[in-house]
Amino acid sequence: MKLFKRLSFAAVLISATALTPLIAQSTPDSGGNDASLIAPDGQQLFGKNDPNVRRATAQVNGEIITGTDMDHRLALIVAANENKLPPEELARFRAQILTNLIDETLQIQEAAANKIEVTDAEVDQYFDRVAQQNFKRPASQVEKYLTSIGASVATLKRQIKGELSWSRLLSRNVRPSANVSDDEVNAIIERIKATKGTTEYRLGEIYLSATPEAMPAVTENAKKIIDQLRQGANFVAYARQFSEASTASVGGDLGWLSLAQLPSSLATAAAGMNSNEVQAVASPGGISILLLIDKRQVAMSDPRDSVLSLKQIAITFPAGTAEAQIAPLVKRFSEETQQIAGCGVADEMAAKLGADVVNRDGIKIRDLPAPLQQVMLNLQIGQSTPPYGSLQDGVRVFVLCGRDAPEVAASESFDEIMSRLEEERVNKRARIYLRDLRRDAVIEYN
Template sequence: MGIAAVAAGAIAQTVEDNSVPQAALDIPANLQIFGKLDPNVRKPTAIVNNTVITGTDVDQRVALVIFANKLEMPKGEELERLKLQILRQLIDETLQIQEARTNDIVVTKPEIDQSYDRVANRFNQSPQQLNGALRAAGSSERSLKRQIEGELAWQRFLRRKVEPFVNIGDQEVKAILDRLEASKGTEEYNLREIYLSANDATGQQVVANARAMIAEIQKGQQPFDYFARQFSEASTRAVGGDLGWVRAAVLPAELATAAQQMQVGQVAGPIEIPGGVSIIYLTDKRQVLTADPRDARLSLKQLTIRFPQGTNQAQATQRAEAFTKALTNIQGCGSVAKIAAGVGAEVVDNDTVRIRDLPPQLGDIMLKLQIGQSTPPFGSPSEGVRALVLCGRDDPKSGQLPSSDQVENQLQTQRVNLRAQQKLRDLRRDAIVEYR
């Protein structure tokens, strides 16, 4: 989760793993289910290879999620779905800590305390203040430190037991660079992902959880990465679900199709993929190895007129119309000061704005402006009416191929994280988990 995440390389967990044999199950086409299965009908206590996860553990971790993400405590079915998701995460966390200890990897108390202190610092609190805040929220210092231990133990296990056995050949790197060169001009996507594993028994419930999560994301109270850090079961969880820049060709077909149809800022899902479902968020898109006009840096002058308290609608409209008319008389940035003085406008200079950092509506306008021209007025009577005058533009350079080292590092990260997910699947399969 965000407040205790340990930095890790990013790779989508939805990439199909062709190296893992698929089970050839002999399942009849017309089958009858004997008995009922409701994944919610489970008491919130589990024993994982003799390690107990109590109902209190689940409740305190739920409270930690709510506290860290500044959310409202859900009720009814939504709360039960969240508890079930948290229980699954606690089981995975327990398996990871157990596997690390089996390999003589132990995270010491001073290391956990040091990470806890950094978390407190990010909340602008002392460790003692964070202790009190967690207790007031219904969580505990112990719950957060347990999560920190799990993250540190698993990352240390991967560095010691997985990374040394991942080898990248020079020919692989060259082949990727050749493909990048050949794909110049095609689109690539900056995506974030939340991956939730599912099987036949849990599929409907997981899809319902995903839909509820999308509804919360679309409310806009917290960014996508908050939810990814807490709920995603991919190794990208530690970096807010960030997949980086990827081309459609390297994504699973289901995700590629969705990404190609999305607009920047959209959320798509739940998308059914092998092994579970994904929710994806399109942060940005661009063309491979091609200069993006939205990366141009602009030199701007911003003119603002403000309305004194008590200004009525007629007065505001009259002044805004005068401002609009004055903007038509601007002849380059040298005339801005005179025009501003004539209508009582404030002027602010900014020489470091990228087009892509502007709101989409303004960005589209700026792409079409010539030097010396202004945008139409925008704003509101309460916050003031503004206009931007374009004084200069530094266009971006054409994209360059990444270095061989960059490609090798990316491949290394991808393979380590893919093997990490394979290992976690094996641990789940071999674990003895009892629900009480």
């Protein structure tokens, strides 16, 4: 997916899928002003700043951001984290949401100043697509759902308009100058060939910029975010709201990268991380909160890319059924299904157990939940997995009917590499563009 040509709103309430790799951050200010902050020690503040006074709303070049705007955005985040955010996190999210809304307003205003129009019909079309793809329901039902959690259709459509406006603005004003030569692409292809068999990493990133003076405060903020992530908070939702990199719009997903493509500090951290681990790392211009999503071998076939043909046999339990009643049912289900000898008898066994059968084809091992991946790697054709599930969702086994191993390792094509390099350059310049808009803005807090 190209970041500025197609938008993903999965981060609103569900996890994002694999998306375009992005960037190693460069120094945040490359606009020519290299003067250090003039603030000698031993001087005093004339006046007081009360940290308990929070300015909840603002006017951005005369355009008002209301408390309702912020409440609706916050409701999306609370829902994404299953209503588990503690009060101190809510206060911090409100501050970040206001920052995001200010940036979004600046982006829409700049697009309008450049005579770039995003029509209501285009926004509605994207909203309908989001409703079907991410909420799995018609747009009218999504409207009711958003209202029920304290959000609104308007806030999601505003977000869509902001990203479409910014995307088109960058496509016109920035992308044409982000040229990549054939020699640059060929150099990367040669490097990939030279590193065949080494490890690639799929990473998620929440990037927080920081000047040297602000580094202690930003570090403390990063620690709080990591604490919440380790307690089960949604990484995609946090990246969406907190990350200052352009990958925020895709839930922080950097895609597949070799260590050579990362700044040294991030490369060192990634090399020592385990899957689903998060940690804060000093990176150029700030701090990166990294999530290791997955690993694979460069230009080598990965058994987890094998494509499976499965039969799913599932039993469900009436609401309110006690665990003591369910245990013997699960025990019998397990014993009987382990006797299955091939997919040809799976339907007969399911009928005997009063279970449902669903054929599932084209499933990659790496797309299965982690507990099932290793089981599938070791399973023989015709065998079934141990029972997997929960009291609420039911218990199921998967019978392996077929497995097609990948013959050739997937690798980036010439065009894909060129596109990725162009996106990196566009994203770097986009951060500078937004920085300049912030500097020129007239912002009044209420």
